[in-house]
Amino acid sequence: MRLQDAESHYRFLRMSRETFDALVAKVAPALKRRSYQSVYRPEISPGERLALTLRYLATGNSQVSVSFSFRVGRATVCHIIRETCAALWQVLQPEYVKGPSSEEDWKGIAREFSKLWNFPNCVGAIDGKHISIQAPASSGSSYYNYKGGHSVVLMAVCDAHYRFIFVDIGNSGRHSDGGVLSNSEFGRALDAGKLGLPSPTTLPGTAIEVPFAFVGDEAFPLQRNMLRPYPGRNLADPEAVFNYRLSRSRRVIENSFGILAARWRLFRRPIIASPDHVVLFTQAAIALHNYLRTTESTVYCPRGFSDAEDGAGNVTEGAWRSEVDGDNGLSRIGSVGSNMYSRSAATCRDTIRDYFMSSEGEVTWQYHHIHRTEY
Known part of the structure; x- marks a missing residue:
């Protein structure tokens, strides 16, 4: 060969x-x-x-x-x-697999999210997965998760190009609540304000300042530096537009996990190894993923392998989805935070919501997608 x-x-x-x-x-x-x-x-x-x-x-x-x-x-x-x-x-x-070490590094990630996914001041997409494993010997219920299997938890943040910038591996599967985020090194640094995020900056075309933030799904708590969708159905247009715009950015981490599982099929079935060895295998696969995304990206993830959008925001699903469909090696985690949030966190989300409805922040196709009309 x-x-x-x-x-x-x-x-x-x-x-x-x-x-x-x-x-x-x-x-x-x-x-x-x-x-x-x-x-x-x-x-x-x-x-x-x-x-x-x-x-x-x-x-x-x-x-x-x-x-x-x-x-x-x-x-x-x-x-x-x-x-x-x-x-x-x-x-x-x-x-x-090194996280940003300076404010300029964070701003570079934010520029790429704004350029590719039209979400300003976004410094990463966050999500977590259960890595399915064989029941460890004499572990009792330590690694038994709410889905009925045994697992360790992978918490990760990625940039706009499907590269992981933070990973936290090894929490036992029984932590399916707020303990997953709060027990991770990333979560502790975020709460303590030690990630080195830049100071709040103005939204493009306005004089309105908002903090830099990560985007996640409904499993994550709403914080000043963590945005999640508005809850509920039949939302008014401003909230629906915000959720649509956030989902476009958050899709990056979904694709990152999908590409990882499609290329490294170790994650497509329960891993027969001790939890410590599973951590080693996962670290190696993530390092290889980032290495290949950087050195030979068009071969490792060719056109059509990840999700793609046309000029009207219509999504063509990536080929990785058909490869990992039905696999149970990586599964979603449950809620990793409470629904309690501060007034300042709600204000940050509302400010970005209003910006997306303004002439400076809107994308022309957003109303067609929330109303499911032709564009």
């Missing part, structure tokens, strides 16, 4: 030969700490260890199946996957 069949090589390892070789060069130093050489067998090279791990993440097959495919002992496969996933996170995370 390396020499004669580039397409099969990509399908086998989820990356081109050139990208694979570049990745081997990056992780090889971290993989040379342990040698599997003995008098009875040759050394397993860093490239072979990486290929074995990528194949495991790409297929989601059992480690026993991988051991037969690569003709490596089952225990050796377990060690290789665990150590290679740790090496991938160690090497790739500082460069490809």
Whole structure:
């Protein structure tokens, strides 16, 4: 495949030969700490260890199946996957999964959301998923979630280009309420005002200042720096327009999770591993996702693979949806916050609602979508 069949090589390892070789060069130093050489067998090279791990993440097959495919002992496969996933996170995370470190970084994310999704002062889309796992030994109900299975929780924030900028992995599945957000490092930093978000700035074309904020669905609490939809049905036009505009931006995180599960099929069924190992596997897959979104985006996520919009806001669903339809490896979390909110949080949401109804902030097709008429 390396020499004669580039397409099969990509399908086998989820990356081109050139990208694979570049990745081997990056992780090889971290993989040379342990040698599997003995008098009875040759050394397993860093490239072979990486290929074995990528194949495991790409297929989601059992480690026993991988051991037969690569003709490596089952225990050796377990060690290789665990150590290679740790090496991938160690090497790739500082460069490809790093959160914004300055106000200008946050403003850059906000500019992309405004440019691509017409939502000003948005610094990320947030969502959470249950990663389905086999019931851990002697864990009782610690990882048992309200959906009737066992899981660990993945909380993530992404930018406008489907790249994860914050991830929090490992909360046990039983935390399906406000504890998920408040117990995460991101949630604590948000509450304490330690994310380094820029000061409030004016909405485009106006003198009205509003804070920078993340967008989430109805599972998340309404805060000054966290926006969620207006509740209820049969809403008036201003609230319906706000919900429509927010849903367009929030769709980014939905696509990020969908692309992740479609490319790394480990997440399309319950993972047979301890929770600690599941965290390692998830970290590696997210690091690889961001690495490939950055280095060979058009191959990893070609045109039509993610959701797309035309000039009238009509959505064409991405191909990833047909690939992961019916899978139960990643499922939605429940409410992660109460419905209580401050007056200042409500004022921020109302201000943006009114802006979307003004000539400076509206998009021409928004009324047709909330009334479901032709445009």
